Amino acid sequence: MDQEASVEAGEERGGRRGRGASGGAAARRAARSGGGPGKSLTYITRKVPVYEVLNEEGLALIEANADTVLEEIGIEFRDDAEALALWKEAGADVKGERVHFPKGLCRSLLKTAPSIYTQHARNPERSVQIGGDATVFAPVYGPPFVRDLDGNRRYATIEDFHNFVKLAYMAPNIHHSGGTVCEPVDVPVNKRHLDMVYAHMRYSDKPFMGSVTAPERAEDTIAMCKILFGEDFVEQNTVLTSLINANSPMVFDETMLGALKVYARHNQACIVTPFILAGAMSPVTVAGTLTQVLAEVLAGASFTQLIRPGAPVIFGTFASSISMQSGAPTFGTPEPSLVSYGAAHLARRLGLPFRTGGSLCASKLPDAQAAYESANTLNSTMLAGTNFVLHSAGWLEGGLVSSYEKFMMDIDQLGMQQKFAEGVDLSENGQAMDAIREVGPGSHYLGCSHTQANFQSAFYRSSIADNNSYEQWQAEGEKRADQRANELARRWLESYEAPYLDPAVDEALKAFIAEKKASMPDAFT
């Protein structure tokens, strides 16, 4: 399936003037080169198989156990009378805030949820497919701190937020602008969402996520999308994919349910994600964690279908283990990889798009620990067949810090995954039999015609790695990878150019924000 053609063309909206991604061969070349800001592939279409760690017997066992959890133990829907009433009506056994689900109820409700949907961007060439063989990379989400380009670890600001949106816009291997790329702590907490959503709309033309910290903030996100995309377009299409975390174990709280209901009602997508630090929020074992994850997702995801049948919903997983010494979360270890592979497989069986992983690490610095952990996480994320990858770039220190340097290093790795996902070219050119004949024993391929013809696209070209000789590397200042990443981030930010946005739309967005802000006192907690 052609990647550009696979997303419905859509109409011009949000002031698009054809200045977006040009797509096609040029974009693919740019994406492959990995170097410098450039055009993006809209998203990855995986041509390689998924990796699976569970067999039919194991999957059936976990599914049966999850059904038992749902029926026998149940899931709490807290402080939300509407949710409880809806569940009662749907046939669940509601005791207080605890909902017990008859076997098969959740799966039956999920039959109306799409296995693939399109999330539209204001630039239609940036619209992404979510589900199936598509993989979409989005940046880090949530950190209150940044590690800045001068080496300081400090609270994040709205300027940092803008910077990360700009970098993600420029990154050829980031397909989605994400959501809370960092917490702009200098903006009042009750007004922050307006500036964040605006930044995604103004400084990028890639798809993005909505605010989930209160139902009214979700409503504001929808209202701003209607200004950007047009009211009808928003009601008829999905323009937001937003993050709804379960309060594991086995609880959905008022805040998350409130945001979920707003988005589902408007046909906008939710990622229902048990946020799991295994050993604290779930059992210490992989099979136990998978059971609880599946039960929580079945309850939360099927709830979206009670709100609006057909609303897109993603099977989310956030898998980490706690250190049994310090209680701190750990990343890049074997157990979360097994959880990701297992959960992805369970999601496929459910027919839902899947989210896990990213470039997760516990390290305080963009050092070897960060890289080992991130690579381990990202490799399992990709091979699991993950459809939506949050935290794919910039994550540091267990998600407390958004790091500029880590962001630049991670997007280079995303480019490698993108290339890997193309699989093995078995065309006549790929087979290269003429080259083998031309070169023959004891010679070399450096100058042969096949090498010349495939020079540009043959190998992924890293934007971070130094492959030069030791002597040249020494002459260039003996720099570590993070130091090269620092220089690259500075160059990108200097060369950033905003995508075109219709000034009338921009004014309307600003007016909406000003009016909203004026209606509220500043709140910082």
Next chain:
Amino acid sequence: MDQEASVEAGEERGGRRGRGASGGAAARRAARSGGGPGKSLTYITRKVPVYEVLNEEGLALIEANADTVLEEIGIEFRDDAEALALWKEAGADVKGERVHFPKGLCRSLLKTAPSIYTQHARNPERSVQIGGDATVFAPVYGPPFVRDLDGNRRYATIEDFHNFVKLAYMAPNIHHSGGTVCEPVDVPVNKRHLDMVYAHMRYSDKPFMGSVTAPERAEDTIAMCKILFGEDFVEQNTVLTSLINANSPMVFDETMLGALKVYARHNQACIVTPFILAGAMSPVTVAGTLTQVLAEVLAGASFTQLIRPGAPVIFGTFASSISMQSGAPTFGTPEPSLVSYGAAHLARRLGLPFRTGGSLCASKLPDAQAAYESANTLNSTMLAGTNFVLHSAGWLEGGLVSSYEKFMMDIDQLGMQQKFAEGVDLSENGQAMDAIREVGPGSHYLGCSHTQANFQSAFYRSSIADNNSYEQWQAEGEKRADQRANELARRWLESYEAPYLDPAVDEALKAFIAEKKASMPDAFT
């Protein structure tokens, strides 16, 4: 299959006094913890599936193309009249030094090669299975330089060699002592092999590799093994697995053929490895590289069976791509991973044990570049189902440097792979339904009885990662991963204790070496 039971017990030899690995639950616990020197798992028995990127059609295409290369282009066996005569006798069409193989000849010869063999260690509890679902990790091989614990990059010495053998002996997740863990440049080149082989025998009791730099050095290795293991034992068992590189493209040279013949004649194992920097020694495409790799392995591996039917031989692959800018080798990129997955699959179809990958990187420092590249390589190495993993720890700078810090970081990653390979525990304890029932919605698992019972073995415990709070990490000196690895290497080397070796055997080895050395002038080139 029980890991300890799966290797035949063997008799006491080489002065073993039961002081080796104690095996069993204690070893598994130690291996899991990853921390500090400790008992080893003998080797990994993979309980997770392999990952494959090629389907039947792709595999058949590459196999047919390799057959065409063998028949039409042929492989050169240089400066070895015996080899050419053997090939002629076997039915090949020999023109000068070029051997053309009728379709099916190599495959037919390889029917006598075992798909699984045991390489015996002087401590029988350290003997390893090579092939099938076993994976064996061996350290870096070949670097002339080291990056030492004082931060100097300098030529390697015999003291460094001893140190790396000692670290590999102590590392719970290294199963094999390897071969040229670094080049002891301070020892004359014609005598070096004696000191290297002796170091593996004296400072470790894990299995090891033989010298391949000249046929007479291979003979010396065999002679020393006969002193260590006993003459009969060596003739009846495999006690060496040695590295025979093809001189790609499509050449085997006198040196490698000479060593191969010595080892095969003595029933010792060879790893026949096309050493490929794609774009220079093979086509720039994955399918083209796989075709050439398969052709070279078919020719080289089947040659071992001409020498001695039944001699163990491993299908080796060393996959890297050259930078199209600098011509330097690059590592951890997508293309070599695809080559590894494809080659592993081809090896399985041939019924040969497989070698690829390791913890490869181009970085000059044990920084984020080194870690990303190493993790990418190691993840694909493991998921490919690789049986013998050379360069699994300590490799830096494209194999020019053995790094102490990188070694310590890599072995931690090997421990993670070891844990991953155990797969998902689906026992009643693994399912953890009682824990989910006990905890219920809105509580936590930290103190529940299931967590308490599984506390020790639940999660892999890294020996390098810092998962503490930012404040604690700051209080402890804001160390990078490589700085922690440096401290760990120093501690290990201080606490090293040599395994017992019968003094009579030791004296006999020393006498052999002294006599040999006395018979030769020093040569440094």
